[in-house]
Amino acid sequence: MKTTRTFAFYLLLAALTIFHKPAAAQNYQTTGIQDLALIYQGGSHRLDWTVDEFRPYVVNHFADGTKDWLFDGFLFLEFKDGSGRNYTVGYEKLNARKGEWAWLLDRIFEQGKSLSALDQCIGEQIREIGKPAFKHQVVLGLPEAIRDQKDWGELDGRVMDFSKEEDQIAATKWYIDELLERFKAAGYKHLELSGFYWVAEDTHHCADLTIPLSEYIHAKGKLFYWIPYWQAKGHEEWKRLGFDVAYQQPNHFFNHSIPDSRLDDACATARRHGMAMEFEFDEKATADIPNSSYDRMVAYINHFEKNDVFNSSAVAYYCGNRGVLTLNESKNPKDKALMDRLARIIRMRHIMKYGFPGKNKTRVIAHRGYWHTEGSAQNSITSLLKADQLGVYGVEFDVWMASDGVPVLNHDGWHDGYDVQKTPSTTLTTLKLENGEPLPTLAQFLDAAENTKVRLILELKQHATPEAENAAAEAVVKMIDQRKLTKRVTYITFSRHAMEELIRLSPKTPVLYLGGNISPEELKALGAAGGDYNYGVYLKNPSWLDDMKRMKMISNVWTLNNPVDMVWTVEKQIDFITTDRPDLFLKLSGE
Known part of the structure; x- marks a missing residue:
């Protein structure tokens, strides 16, 4: 495993947030009677x-x-x-x-x-x-x-x-x-x-x-x-x-x-x-x-x-x-x-x-990393390391192409007033996340990921033009391949165009679609590995989960944070759940 000076810095930062904590605040009482x-x-x-x-x-x-x-x-x-x-x-x-x-x-x-x-x-x-x-x-x-x-x-x-x-x-x-x-x-x-x-x-x-x-x-x-x-x-x-x-x-x-x-x-x-x-x-x-x-x-x-x-x-x-x-x-x-x-x-x-009466087959993906915890932030290196420490199956993170062609992590496309697609990475990486950590590039994030066990669920965001999505997909796939991380990666996206481009560039890597407007049958025909649908899409289209199981496609549901809804995913035997509260799902499933 390679360890760059950049990764060493982030590893030290994560260690400080993990091990140097103030005394825990008082919390609710639990008893033998729930x-x-x-x-x-x-x-x-x-x-x-x-x-x-x-x-x-x-x-x-x-x-x-x-x-x-x-x-x-x-x-x-x-x-x-x-x-x-x-x-x-x-x-x-x-x-x-x-x-x-x-x-x-x-x-x-x-x-x-x-x-x-x-x-x-x-x-x-x-x-x-x-x-x-x-x-x-x-x-x-x-x-x-x-x-x-x-x-x-x-x-x-x-x-x-x-x-x-x-x-x-x-x-x-x-x-x-x-x-x-x-x-x-x-x-x-x-x-x-x-x-x-x-x-x-x-x-x-x-x-x-x-x-x-x-x-x-x-x-x-x-x-x-x-x-x-x-x-x-x-x-x-x-x-x-x-x-x-x-x-x-x-x-x-x-x-x-x-x-x-x-x-x-x-x-x-x-x-x-x-x-x-x-x-x-x-x-x-x-x-x-x-x-x-x-x-x-x-x-x-x-x-x-x-x-x-x-x-x-x-x-x-x-x-x-x-x-x-x-x-x-x-x-x-x-x-x-x-x-x-x-x-x-x-x-x-x-x-x-x-615990569940039967065996739980659903695995948990930390949405934007494990950020719902002290010292962490969404799409941060710390959220990746904390998710790995927690024991999740995978970490989902969001990738945009900066104006200088460097992929960076961000969800909304804006940060501190800067449009990510129109701003060079040299500027974006000087901006701070909520935990004080710099906004990371994809390269920095992947350097840290090489020292973890989690699966990497990379969401390629919808860019301004098809040409921009082509460039972003090519840069992302090349970076993953160079680091020999292809077998640990799943690609997801809301863009049909980006989905088709990712399938073309990396045909052996699972690519899932996030939108609710394409049926499993059509996704299968396009070469997608499965559907990563919102909870409401499953409820609106109750046959789609059965269709994916019949066609041996991957099923994922996002973003469920209520444990009552989490129980539904396990009972329906959905393959994966993406959640902001992976800690609750692991507690629920006894892992």
Whole structure:
């Protein structure tokens, strides 16, 4: 391998950006439960939570007739008994006593309902669609031993006085022990008890209780969960308070006057404090009702995607009393499509954690290199080296001919106000990319590529004239051949003329067409190796992928950055995917 002084400079630059990084910023929290559904259960005003009521929460029946697993965790919690007593401050005038606590225990373990029904429902679905890649986890809510309550009752022959911290703790430990013993005795086949949930959503009344209770819960081998409301007292101290998992509530769905920017703020808060996120919707998400909150639920999906929540965070789902049921029962196709969209995201999250059910044959190409990372930039030497370090199959990059006949890397045809085709390379290479690196020539890029393993996906841009494209194609092919890189290169282009010229100049090198206006049959007749179509082209022409497979042509799809769409490429067995987020695809495919 040859190493020029130019390449040595870029290698040193890449090494500095790879190994000299500032301390990583705080990020979202992940847990053993990826998608935790909140089940409000126990009070006499709630659903009974039978097998039929649980079914849409356990599996999603998609509009196309397929079915797949949905939530992998279930949080059972209750605020009040429905008869005038509350299990945490602020819901009723009277506080629940030991009798109401025991009544809630009986409701949780009632045969044929609640946990029992959930276990039966999962078993039913296993028989129909096979075992999931995970075992469903359960988190059980803890009533709040409300400060200064005197009428709770007796424990071990002693009247509890909740003005005393030790009595508050003793009553809560009794409840934890009851939950543990009853859960074990029930012998559920498909459920595991992950831990316990602190039902108070701030620390105004209970800050002194969580740490000793956390120690007790940990001694039992379980986790302690919490979901504080937006800007609740103590939310930024969740770790110090003894919680293992904390989700940030945006509290955006319920009030139409709150701007969507609240969702961005909540995501930023969660990242800053290392929290997971809560996704909120309820029965009002259906499209047809007056004052519908359908758009509010859509906003959650859009902003969670924008803020990388679904790719990076554990998520808890507030679904109201029967939000998932209501969306599934709706006759409006918009409601079903919305629930299906969320379910596809959750399915993608399962795949990202547990891998594809079958073998993944789709290989990933880093679009303009791996630039979506610290110290990198599109079409830079660093993006090439980082893509190689990441382990991608190929690197896509864009080539123009400068006015002095030197091929250079650039996407738009303009840089810092200069028209690339009308500017000499001696000027262009003095211009800086976003990471401070000089705009590279193709020669410099290929020098660096000789020391990598990646396949080189060279896009020849559409030039001003056919004559300019002829000159560019000739220069590019000559440069590739001289470096003996022909076997590592695939050519792609939007220009039909440039495609035909590349095929003529390098007949043994794969040439793919990027536009959506030429069918696979015509491409085959022209000598192209395959189609490199946009995702929308495949959706508009569903037979084209089958045509390429039948004719043994190469199939590629660009530019997919949403992991839900990435799953589609694998399921369709497309040969290659071009993406700005190769890191996500590799994570999704377990590579």
